[in-house]
Amino acid sequence: MERTWIARIVGVHPEFIETETDDLIAIPSSQPAFLVTTNPGSAAITNPGEVALLLCRGQREQRVVFQVGRAIVYAFNNAWGSTVLVEDLLTLLIRQQVGGPVPTLRPQSRI
Numbered sequence: 331m332e333r334t335w336i337a338r339i340v341g342v343h344p345e346f347i348e349t350e351t352d353d354l355i356a357i358p359s360s361q362p363a364f365l366v367t368t369n370p371g372s373a374a375i376t377n378p379g380e381v382a383l384l385l386c387r388g389q390r391e392q393r394v395v396f397q398v399g400r401a402i403v404y405a406f407n408n409a410w411g412s413t414v415l416v417e418d419l420l421t422l423l424i425r426q427q428v429g430g431p432v433p434t435l436r437p438q439s440r441i
Contacts, residue, residue: 340364362409374427375399399427
């Protein structure tokens with residue numbers, strides 16, 4: 331059985347663009363945001379402290395793309411500069427990796 335990828339946006343209202351073969355997500359060029367894609371078939375990190383350490387490392391190195399367990403995180407438009415978005419991202423990643431319902435962070439932060 332094929333596994334599907336799941337994506338969430340933290341920070342903006344994305345625009346969806348349908349093509350003949352794909353659905354594209356457009357992020358406004360002036361707004362910081364994180365895009366988190368998830369492969370449910372990959373191994374998760376079960377230690378919240380390890381998730382936080384990986385996120386701190388990504389922020390310190392200003393990474394544009396990095397992996398945290400089953401998630402791939404993409405940073406757009408200096409998203410690392412927004413403390414609120416980084417905190418929302420940490421909450422999302424911990425809940426997603428450790429288990430339990432993934433929270434609705436803010437009205438603007440979910441697809």
